[in-house]
Amino acid sequence: MVPAVSMRALTKRFDDVVAVDAIDLDIADGEFFALLGPSGCGKTTTLRMIAGLEIPSAGSLKIYGDEVGTLPPNKRPVNTVFQNYALFPHMSIADNVAFGLKMQKTPKADITRRVGEAIELVRLSGMEHRRPNQLSGGQQQRVALARALVNRPKVLLLDEPLAALDLKLRQGMQFELKQLQREVGITFVFVTHDQEEALSMADRIGVMGDGELLQVGSPEEIYDQPVNRFVADFIGRSNFLPGTVEDAATVCLTNGTRVAVQHAGATGEAIALSLRPERVQIADRDATPDGHAHLDGTVSMVTFLGSGVVYQVALDWMTIEVRAENRPSVPRRDVGDAVSLWWRDDAVAVVPA
């Protein structure tokens, strides 16, 4: 199967700023792919290169096998949902949605039918004759979606389409978008800086930082096996326990504790163990099960979150964050309690120090 989008050493420079730095990436046909990263890391620029709104400085960019590097946007089988929606203010909703079809000289009858279908798809029937400024943010967002989807693009590009919506609406739209993508079966490339959005919607995620593509994988892979501290820290929270590799399956932490891990790396290398707060078990002092490393400490802070409780546990050499569920069967700890921490061997990921 030819990838929907294929990038090789794709680079974009603005004067002396390298916005996108030699990215290699294949996005599969029919995939919901999220480009995730902090603001300014080059997500929009990458998306704009796929759309043809930015010309790559170097590298190759293929859409379904065709090199498109310098092809103008109107000749590419992709459509974009812009971050600010970019609806045409002087046109009705129906005219906005019909714009792409008109430009492609689609027969009139077809336009009417497909525009009707698209408006129905995003549940805006009855609003055809309104102007964009007469709609709410969520409705404008759906017009932008319909305006792009009506053209049946091979790839749909979405640049933080939910960022301008409030939390409740955003969560609703996340679900709707995912549903919509399944229905239409089009490849979605979705840009976001919101890790929860990426985790909950995407089939695969590409994490970007400072113009580089740091890791590509399923939400589970990205979350459970981050390749470095940046990824681990950006996707959720993590504790980083410094140590050195002793052998292929053992890491020695700074305080001398030996920890069994699955893939340690090269012997003698300085590394950090990435340990998610919810993967750490908290037990009474010296009540940890045999066969696991454990760390002794004292609860220094308790934060109640409703669904869970976050404990800061002070060790001699660092503080570890632990997240416990708020269930009757899980005993609550108080500040000053002497506790021991332990975790399953597969709960940690080894990342470069």
Next chain:
Amino acid sequence: MSEASSAQARGLAKWGLNLNVVLVLVFLYAPIVLLTIYSFSGARNPGQWGGFTLDWYRALGDDTRVQDAIWVSVKVALVSTVVSVVLGTMAALALERFTFRGKKVFDALLYLPIIIPDVTMAVMMLLFFTQAFDLLDDWFGLRIAKGFATIVVSHIAFNIAFVSVVVRARIAGMDATLEQAAADLYATRWRAFVHVTLPQIMPGVLGGALLALTLSLDDVVVTQFVAGPGSTTLPVYVFSLIRKGVTPLINAVSVVMLAASLVLVIGSLFAQRANEGRRRREPAA
């Protein structure tokens, strides 16, 4: 005690401000009112009241030279407006949407006709035409005289600057991603311009056109330098009448010109108002 005196002071200030407004209005409009009144005066001396008459307007109707001048003025204004609106809009788009070598210089040069004195502009145009005609004569044996064409070219030259400034302001306020969205939706450059950019900047283009029309109809200095025999615009003709001796005919002509200018200015104000209203209604996002 102090409250009363401060209230008094405020009352005085207010009275002073009102007086100021009245004085300014009198200063601005008294000449216009007088001009209009005396255009209906029966006396030969334009500063003397000789009873009500429409004779001067009738004379205006009979005077073919005035009518010719009006006709030349209208033609010059229309042609120079159309051409300068097209070129000025193109210049504005180039400056707002593209980067090219020498952009800064082009930008500065474009503003020149706005800031330099009319006389300087006039002399410049005259020199240019003289040189250009000499060259054409030398190289191709073409003999061209000053006239309608030179007036039109000169008016275009200063109107482009004004049009581009007005249009540019509108383009700067327009969301550039709209054009990108059009391109993304399969529009060619040209169709994106026609269907998206132009409707968005239309109020600016109309405002610029009205401004160009007004400036062209009003111009005396530049036109006088570049006009030739047989092609005189109305303002230039009126100016020449003054030298021959003034009759209230001039007052009548002035009133007609004033009315025409007023219509255009009010029109451009309305265009601008519509423009701002639309911008306010559009959410900033």
